Amino acid sequence: MARPTKEYQAFTSLTDRLLTVSKEELDRRMVAYKADADKRIKTGPKATERRKRKAVKPSAFRASGER
Numbered sequence: 001m002a003r004p005t006k007e008y009q010a011f012t013s014l015t016d017r018l019l020t021v022s023k024e025e026l027d028r029r030m031v032a033y034k035a036d037a038d039k040r041i042k043t044g045p046k047a048t049e050r051r052k053r054k055a056v057k058p059s060a061f062r063a064s065g066e067r
Contacts, residue, residue: 004012
């Protein structure tokens, strides 16, 4: 295989710099995304069911006579 040209090396170094995002930047974006998620409008029955659903204790499944 031939050696990469100078233009190709310049192009790949530029794309590497543009496409590389640091972990800190990703973490910052994720925090902002999660904070914004509650503000977004949720539609459909599943979105409202998720908000209304509560944890059910295992004891609620037992018959009333069992202890």
